[in-house]
Amino acid sequence: MPYTAPHAPRRARRRDVLATTGALFTSTSVVGCLGRGSERVQVLSAGSLARTFEDHVGPAFSEETGVDVQGEYYGANAVMRMVEDRTKHPDVIVSADARLLRDRLYGEVTDWDIEFASNSVGIGYNAETMFGKRLENGEPWYRAALDTDEGDLSIGDPNLDPLGYRAVQAFELAEREHDVEGFRDRLLDLTYREPDEPQMMAGVESGSRAGAVVYRNMAVDHDMPFQEFPPAYNFADPERADHYATVEFTTDEEGYTAEGRPILYNATVHDEADAPEAGHDLVEFLVNNPDLLKHAGLTVGDSLPRPAGAVPEVLEL
CATH class of the missing domain: 3.40.190.10 (Periplasmic binding protein-like II)
Structure with a gap:
């Protein structure tokens, strides 16, 4: 048998x-x-x-x-x-x-x-929220994100989840890419750290959150509008491995340091x-x-x- x-x-x-x-x-x-x-x-x-x-x-x-x-x-x-x-x-x-x-x-x-x-990283969003409407109208996500209220956007918990620390790394790379001083820290102050990935999607779908930093497949699974980050910080391009590696995140509990790398x-x-x-x-x-x-x-x-x-x-x- x-x-x-x-x-x-x-x-x-x-x-x-x-x-x-x-x-x-x-x-x-x-x-x-x-x-x-x-x-x-x-x-x-x-x-x-x-x-x-x-x-x-x-x-x-x-x-x-x-x-x-x-x-x-x-x-x-x-x-x-x-x-x-x-x-x-x-x-x-x-x-x-x-x-x-x-x-x-x-x-x-x-x-x-x-x-x-x-996979690739980007923003999954609720098109009925003000943040979602601004994205639908073509406004750059990073500008719209800085105008959200605290907790409107969520990321995974970077101490539990690579999606979470990739969000933090993406914010740092976006700060350099778009030349927005202090962008990483300002956005981290605004975003909610969700320890349970499914709850991120549920929050966006219900409208209690305007958007979340998610993987493309998660948005596809939920038929959710999704704006992929540019190749400079979506972690999808193997040719940019050295560029991604210029950022890192160290977890609190284990002290594990993850450098940016392709997904x-x-x-x-x-x-x-x-x-x-x-x-x-x-x-x-x-x-x-x-x-x-x-x-x-x-x-x-x-x-x-x-x-x-x-x-x-x-x-x-």
Whole structure:
């Protein structure tokens, strides 16, 4: 049966197993024979991919394999902390900052990962608010932002989430790009730091917030108006890596310093995963289905997927 072949040097692909045994088993009996509870795979992921997994990846993976994806979603800094202190014990770990995962988890719970998608940062906004109307009329976002009331705009908590520290870094780069003295600090005084990413979107949708600094895919997920930041500070251009690296942010609790860098999502399987083979299958599914990720609002460039570290031979990329 799939996921229970410890003596095989390389596991048979599940679709091949199903093709040869389809006449003998119903889909229910196949799932039932997966063993060791591996009819589900547990994912601990960056919160910006919650809808990607729940609405796109999870259903498609389950349909193809019969394995359910059970996800929990937090800021990627919080994800790393939960894995490090063993508060959570996922099979698959997904980060919104590839370097963050490597810095925090290599040598602890994994020694490999695969980059599978990218994204961009910008402003998601409510078009019915004064801020939204000014953007709709073509006013530069940074001018309109400085005229908002305290709490009208939100960012992720930079101590919990790469989206949060990317917002802080974007403000600093925008200050230089548009030559607006003090822009970073003035805007940080105005913005609310939201510890729960889904609440950022809910606040903008309800109109209680005029806008939020979000990833493009989050706006796509919610059918929300979105103004992408310029390439100088949207963290989407690999060619600008050196430019992005001129800004950094240090988290309060761990003292982790993240320099600005292009957005890259990566995934790995926990060394002590309860369902390691299902985990490998899910990572393989992520990297081999770029159209699914693009439909969810992510970017998959020609350079992806890109492996790092000692990637298991069982993965077919």
